[in-house]
Amino acid sequence: MIQDARQLELTIFGPIKKRLMKLGFIGVGNIAAALVEGFSTPGASGPGAVSVAAEPGDLELFLSPRNEARSKALAARYPRVTRLESNQAVLDRSEIVILSVRPPVATEVLGALKFRADHIVVSLVALLKYADLATQARPAMAVSRAIPMPAAAKHNCPIALYRPAPVVEQLFARVGEPLVVDDEPQLHALWTLTGLITPFYDLLGALSGWAIEHGVAPLTANAYTAHLFQSLAALAQLDPKAGFPAFAQHAATPGGLNEQAGREIRKSGAHQLWIEAADRLLPRFG
Numbered sequence: 658m659i660q661d662a663r664q665l666e667l668t669i670f671g672p673i674k675k676r677l678m679k680l681g682f683i684g685v686g687n688i689a690a691a692l693v694e695g696f697s698t699p700g701a702s703g704p705g706a707v708s709v710a711a712e713p714g715d716l717e718l719f720l721s722p723r724n725e726a727r728s729k730a731l732a733a734r735y736p737r738v739t740r741l742e743s744n745q746a747v748l749d750r751s752e753i754v755i756l757s758v759r760p761p762v763a764t765e766v767l768g769a770l771k772f773r774a775d776h777i778v779v780s781l782v783a784l785l786k787y788a789d790l791a792t793q794a795r796p797a798m799a800v801s802r803a804i805p806m807p808a809a810a811k812h813n814c815p816i817a818l819y820r821p822a823p824v825v826e827q828l829f830a831r832v833g834e835p836l837v838v839d840d841e842p843q844l845h846a847l848w849t850l851t852g853l854i855t856p857f858y859d860l861l862g863a864l865s866g867w868a869i870e871h872g873v874a875p876l877t878a879n880a881y882t883a884h885l886f887q888s889l890a891a892l893a894q895l896d897p898k899a900g901f902p903a904f905a906q907h908a909a910t911p912g913g914l915n916e917q918a919g920r921e922i923r924k925s926g927a928h929q930l931w932i933e934a935a936d937r938l939l940p941r942f943g
């Protein structure tokens with residue numbers, strides 16, 4: 658299938674690199690809107706941004722009519738974005754089709770669409786397995802799954818991908834860091850981590866709140882906390898080979914603040930609570 662995808666891409670994009678790439682969205686909700694913003698703005702900006710610097714001028718974006726308010730607003734905001742009258746019209750005008758509806762309606766939506774063999778289909782739908790997607794998107798040959806995040810709007814998120822055609826990987830590199838996994842269990846493991854966003858912000862909120870209780874102005878405490886942890890993650894992001902234990906060890910000067918807090922929090926089992934929460938989320942992917 659990957660081989661098919663590469664051949665297909667060469668056929669479609671190889672000889673005509675300079676022309677517009679036509680990208681369609683079926684379902685214009687939170688994540689589609691973030692991607693539309695990311696694809697419609699120049700890359701590589703903001704704290705920790707990792708995307709390639711790409712001008713959006715070589716993309717043409719087509720939106721399905723739902724959500725009406727959101728698709729109209731995006732089309733009004735970006736010159737290369739057009740809202741079409743139906744889901745099928747989006748397919749008919751697009752080369753790459755991004756499926757961004759919620760899981761309960763995905764099968765019904767796909768069932769009503771007529772794909773072409775040369776469509777490149779990318780599903781963002783959490784619970785739609787690759788085999789079912791490939792069957793429902795027939796005769797489209799190049800089918801993949803992706804997990805972009807809302808920070809794609811700011812060109813700053815990881816995007817886990819399963820079986821992407823090379824052009825899909827290049828496309829997502831405009832809005833973040835594409836990371837290709839070899840199988841669906843890996844995709845589901847990474848998807849599970851996206852379920853830990855709320856506890857992560859809860860933790861930052863608790864720490865910022867602690868600083869506020871100790872007299873720091875709320876805006877300063879929030880900005881400091883967000884920037885502190887963003888900058889620590891950014892260092893680890895730049896050097897994934899090093900591994901997190903090496904960063905933890907490097908910060909843990911004997912007798913210092915980090916050595917003390919690291920020891921106490923590890924001993925409390927606090928990390929294990931996060932692992933156990935992830936363990937309980939994973940089965941949702943089936």
Ligand SMILES: NC(=O)c1ccc[n+]([C@@H]2O[C@H](COP(=O)([O-])OP(=O)(O)OC[C@H]3O[C@@H](n4cnc5c(N)ncnc54)[C@H](OP(=O)(O)O)[C@@H]3O)[C@@H](O)[C@H]2O)c1
Binds near residue numbers: 725756766782784803
């Ligand atoms: N949000 C994230 O961070 C994120 C990240 C990765 C993957 N995903 C996946 O992306 C998908 C969308 O998530 P979301 O958060 O963007 O959800 P959402 O905000 O609810 O967006 C879903 C959109 O689909 C539209 N829709 C409903 N029925 C439709 C139909 N028959 N034809 C065309 N459009 C239809 C909805 O329009 P109405 O408003 O008119 O109903 C809505 O605009 C989900 O499968 C989710 O698993 C989301």
